[in-house]
Amino acid sequence: MKEKLRPEDMSREERQPLVHLENEDLMPLPNPLDEPDKDHRWASLSAQARERYECILDDTSAVNIPQPKTPEEQKELVHKFLSGLDKLFTKENNWTFLQPLVLTMEHCAKCQTCSAACHIYEASGGNELYRPTYRSEIMRRLYFKYVKHGGLLSAWQHGDIQLNWPLVARLIELTYRCNLCRRCAQTCPIGADNGLVAHELRKLFSQEMGIAPKELHDKGSMLQLEVGSSTGMNPVVVKDNIAFIDEDTTERTGVKVETPWDVEGADVLLLHNAGEIMAWPENPGAFALVLNAAGITWTLSSELAAYDGINYGLWYDDAQFARVAIKHAEAAKKLKVKKIVVGECGHAHKALAVIADRILTGDLNIPRESSMTLLRDIVMSGRLKLDPSRNKFPVTLHDPCNLVRLMGVVEPQREIVRKICPQFREMWPHGVDNYCCGGGSGFAIMSGNNFQDWRFHVSGRKKLEQILNAFSDCLGPDTPKYVCAPCSNCKGQIRDMLAYYEMWDTHRILYGGLVELIVNAMEDVKPGYIQWEWH
């Protein structure tokens, strides 16, 4: 049952979740998932989770916030929140995003134009909790009340809100119900940015209160800064794994593949998302093969954090973000490479090429570019002999938000698939108007409690609809189909979602990267680089 919520409800003292979703409430899916009663039932939160953590927002919990034991502890946490809120609006603490944040606080007209653009709001069947402005409205009321110290007149003008621990606890969870895809911001007539509000709140919770999902912080950015990669691979292990990938790729393709490490003066320092090395070794294998075949002088780096292009700080913590970006640039500086090329990882693209641009000053300002453009130039230059008939199966292209809407790399990947995939078809909408895969801003790697159920049923629903629609003319299991997702996190989300809905078993929908399609079409390579089996 859909519940009508008001911003004031966030302060409700009772320990019940504010909303509960049923499959019947959600946006309908197309054939073959068009009957809600046949959809999977959501796994419930365990009694243990409900007992230990603050689970008072909705049906899931992403952050595992321990319940304060005493009213004093609650007060202390609220006090910390207020202190963080104040810091968010000072230049000393938040010069990085102060101006856009203040503009968004001051000028939202609450016209709700953004709501129609939000895939989470739409997929939830229009649940008020997930409306992009719901979270922002609470933040705005807090801003006018506590940061600008508006009195009664301000409350009359901007609305009032009661600040207590339940509100803070719910707000922490609610900042992790947004993919930060910023599709809402794109449609705002004024230019207000609800995605930014979620981003800034996440920063407040992490930087002031030390609260963040463990997948992003403890097992994410901290592990990367400790051993070198969020996968846990240290330099020795990663070199071993890459050597194995080289061997396997050589065997599969009949072309000798060798990955260079720490080559001083190379033209290109390639930055993979290390998740590829662990989960999709065919991707780094294909990169090595293509770059070698194109005659490019390239290298990987075995420096701490520099063989893993991820930068989870982008989603929740400026300090962690800057630290990892600097590590990446320092590795490139040490090797004296001409440029850094970011592999198939959307957030690594945006983190290093766009957001870190104003952190990497002086000799850390080493040129950074997308692998999409480099691959496009290689494919279009004729340096590789390509046979598109090897890719004679339906292919659709997912646009990672970080790469497209937030960086403007739209056409290079399309030029490639148009050239080498004769049955390419676009999703709708696509390009800068794309929908997030539902795994954005860290969700793809967050699976605690029953959070996966939420991201399959709600945040990923729109993408699933797009994929099914793109293949609506060939849904049968006799036609193998390929969702090309040139981003590691998107690939993870699409993999998990296709598996959850058994789309490979019943409809032969596979997913993978872009560079694999290139190798699959290379005449000099043994046919069948793309293996039609679930992985």
Added chain:
Amino acid sequence: MMFMVSGVIVAAVLLFVIGSFARAIWYARHPIHLRWELYPVPHEDPRHVEHGGSYFEEVNWWTRPTRFNLLGEVRFMAPEIFFMKGLWEFNRVLWRRSFPFHFGLYLLIGTIALVAMAAVLDIVAPGLMAGGLGTGLHWLYTITGFSGAILAICGAAALLYRRLTAEDLKTYTTAGDVFNLCAFIVALGLLLTGLLFKGSDSPSTVSLFRAILTFDARVRIPGLLAVGLVLSALLAAYIPFTHMSHFIGKFFTYHAVRWNDHPLRRGSRLEQRLAEYLTYKPTWAASHVGADGTKTWAEVATTNPAEAKKK
């Protein structure tokens, strides 16, 4: 009474100008933030703008000359400013109410400009104004004035009705929002009524305009018109202090945020400003940040908390 009316109007206009400038300066003085652009960015090379692309689509983009496509920006901005193209595209229901309101206000601003022009011409070229030009101008500002007021009032009423009845807007509507829209309806309604019923013996619009600016107490202004003018002026003075000043905010949200794709170049002025920000001393309390108020931003960013933990 005229002296008082003049005083309030001039003070209100001054307050509007000062308030607007103060807000613009407040925004402009914020530090340059990290890049946070959203594509499409209309000043990109036209080859990229077509599909929303950027210079990142070029191999070795930093070796190519930067092209700032001013025409692209103008092409985007003109329909956005004058016709609210974004709202038309993404929220047609609201556009039908919001466009008449805003366009009405534009016409009223245009009317003030036309009356000012007529007042100046009346002094510098009275001969011209006695002829066809004067008559033409009179009809023009009469038409823009009346149609502007009617459009703005109808738009504001329609917006108010929607705010109070549409479920998605109602939840977020505050007393302040209702007051703002009512203020437009009342102030412009009185102004319109005052103009309609000012009587044939009352001074002309141009004489009135001149009298207001010169504090000419000899000119007699009809009571209702005086109330309409004063309330409209007070409303204008109030705008810069509310979210309705989005005509200022929007400049920054577009030019400084959405479209700010300016890459950092070594030795640039931008780099100098960033160097200053890196000396700021943050005070975030979480232990992994390690910001104790003595370390600079640069020091925090180059400290590895994992290594500190090991020690």
